Amino acid sequence: QQPVQSPQAVILREGEDAVINCSSSKALYSVHWYRQKHGEAPVFLMILLKGGEQKGHEKISASFNEKKQQSSLYLTASQLSYSGTYFCGTDSGNTGKLIFGQGTTLQVKP
Amino acid sequence: GAVVSQHPSWVICKSGTSVKIECRSLDFQATTMFWYRQFPKQSLMLMATSNEGSKATYEQGVEKDKFLINHASLTLSTLTVTSAHPEDSSFYICSAPRLAGTYEQYFGPGTRLTVT
Numbered sequence: 747q748q749p750v751q752s753p754q755a756v757i758l759r760e761g762e763d764a765v766i767n768c769s770s771s772k773a774l775y776s777v778h779w780y781r782q783k784h785g786e787a788p789v790f791l792m793i794l795l796k797g798g799e800q801k802g803h804e805k806i807s808a809s810f811n812e813k814k815q816q817s818s819l820y821l822t823a824s825q826l827s828y829s830g831t832y833f834c835g836t837d838s839g840n841t842g843k844l845i846f847g848q849g850t851t852l853q854v855k856p
Numbered sequence: 857g858a859v860v861s862q863h864p865s866w867v868i869c870k871s872g873t874s875v876k877i878e879c880r881s882l883d884f885q886a887t888t889m890f891w892y893r894q895f896p897k898q899s900l901m902l903m904a905t906s907n908e909g910s911k912a913t914y915e916q917g918v919e920k921d922k923f924l925i926n927h928a929s930l931t932l933s934t935l936t937v938t939s940a941h942p943e944d945s946s947f948y949i950c951s952a953p954r955l956a957g958t959y960e961q962y963f964g965p966g967t968r969l970t971v972t
Contacts, residue, residue: 748899778961787949787963788900833899835961842888842953844961846900 747771749836751847758824758854766819766850768834777810777817778835778844781828788833791819821852829854859883860952862964869940869971877935877967879906879950885930886952890961891923894947906933906950940971 749770756764768777776795780788794810794817805825810817821828831851835844859882869875879889887908892900904925905913912925924936937944949966953959 776959780963785968787966790961790963793960835900837959840959842955842959842961843890843902843905844951845902846892848899 748845749834749847751832751834751850753850754848755851756853758852760826760854760856761823762854764821764824764852766821766832766834766852768817768819768836768847770815770836772815772836772838774810774812774815774836774838775840776837777808778837779808779817779819780833780835781830782833782849783830791832824852824854826854826856828852860950860962860964862950862967864967865965866968867970869969871941871971872939874936874938875940875969877937877948877950877969879933879935879952879964881931881952881954881962884952884954886933886954887930888953889927889933890951890953891925891933891935892949892951894949894966900949903935906935908933937969940969942971945969945971 749768752767778793779791782788796812805822807820831849833849834847861880863878889906891903894900903918906925906927908927914920927933947966950964951961953961
């Protein structure tokens with residue numbers, strides 16, 4: 747089943763923060779986050795494994811709550827380059843097979 | 857990092873013809889590859905799992921006779937859209953997972969198919 751992302755769209759000013767959530771009805775082994783620009787393939791951001799870990803990458807970090815089957819992506823001090831559509835992909839059995847959420851469109855304005 | 861290529865990057869074909877899209881893992885072997893389809897402003901929808909040496913596994917609702925998948929080697933999978941129709945116009949993306957503790961997914965750049 748497709749994970750559910752929220753919100754569907756976010757508009758920010760440069761320097762503002764955002765949180766994107768991903769919720770699954772199935773038990774998860776891992777959650778993968780990607781950013782996609784228009785007309786391009788998704789670009790990998792990070793993977794989170796079951797066990798409730800958190801990860802950070804520059805000003806982008808994420809958490810994974812295994813019990814709640816939820817993951818959140820945190821974007822701090824947003825930059826214009828952060829604009830795009832963010833997808834979470836979930837893997838239930840460490841097979842590499844990802845089911846993607848519907849996406850969250852993020853627009854960062856000057 | 858690992859690289860996955862796709863060819864062609866875009867293709868325009870006439871209704872009723874067939875189109876082949878190639879997906880290659882350039883610096884690692886992939887016994888499994890995945891094919892996704894993405895319509896404008898929509899998510900990536902998994903079409904099928906391509907397995908080297910065995911038949912592909914198709915997701916529910918995907919016609920296996922229309923979307924032929926062949927995993928010819930450990931670095932190459934092909935998707936052939938047979939008897940293409942305008943509704944098949946989409947962005948087709950392949951991915952190859954590489955095991956590094958867990959499976960990291962590497963996406964190809966995608967193929968834009970337009971059927972006229």
